[in-house]
Amino acid sequence: MIRIKVPATSANIGVGFDALGLAVSFYGTVEFNASDEELQIGGCPKKYQNKNNLIYRAFVNGCEYLKKDVPNVSIDINNDIPIARGLGSSAVCIVAGLKGASAWFGDRLSDEEILNLATKIEGHPDNVSPAIYGNLCASINHDGDIQVAHYKVDKSLNFIAMIPDYHLSTEAAREVLPDTMSYADAIYQIGHLGVLIKALELGDMSMIKSAIVDKMHEPYRKKLIPDYDQVAKICEEENVILYISGSGSTLMAIAQDDQVDSLFDKISSQFPNWQIKPLSVDTTGATTEIV
Ligand SMILES: Nc1ncnc2c1ncn2[C@@H]1O[C@H](COP(=O)(O)OP(=O)(O)O)[C@@H](O)[C@H]1O
């Protein structure tokens, strides 16, 4: 049996739209076994139990890339990462499927190949990079080749995922974005991104608070999250930093150790149906176990 474990990822982190992503300590696992039937899938909603399943599509893509016949396979998913909430559930599926195909044929795909294939399926590299490598990743598409810079995040920082009881698909959250931005805003974003990455490495809350403020997607997307303003007010009162995780609906707070409990209590009491998950940075990325 092949077992692939993949971390959830929080993309963008404010000013790093489609480039920056962080792996966090929340995981999905997918097991691949030989099967008598062409395809068996368990552990996901019924609507995904067919050949259109993203894990299977990525598995098939990996087999085709390796020029191998697609084997009969049984796929068992154990994944609490909520779907379409901005925590990279699609990246978990894609990375698991490609790594599953690689392991099936004797660990044949390098991480670089997996990253390139995964980005083609996902459309942007910011979730799949940290899902593969862990930590904080800044990714670029250089003439079709995805290249990654790896960064550490200071251990003093906690990432509190505030996960609403409503979803927001990435597709829908991309539709509200404008086609162009001004030169002045582009200059703003570039400068803020460079400073944000260093501030995250240093764990400098004050520098993160200034550098994370985005002009490229958050102003448009916050309108799609009905509770954004209320959560922002609480985060301001608690002096913690807020950003939209990926395309939402999850709102992510960055806090120091002594701020976590109070924030947790306030958000849970105002939003009793939300999942509030204090997370740390995953430093390993996706792993493969052959049992
Ligand atoms: N367990 C799963 N099985 C099959 N497909 C899944 C599973 N989890 C997520 N997906 C796919 O990922 C899509 C959600 O991706 P997306 O809208 O990018 O949100 P996010 O990646 O933020 O959770 C779903 O519509 C589905 O296609």
Ligand SMILES: N[C@@H](CCOP(=O)(O)O)C(=O)O
């Ligand atoms: N850069 C993408 C990231 C989407 O992340 P997800 O976790 O919501 O899939 C975007 O912002 O559209």
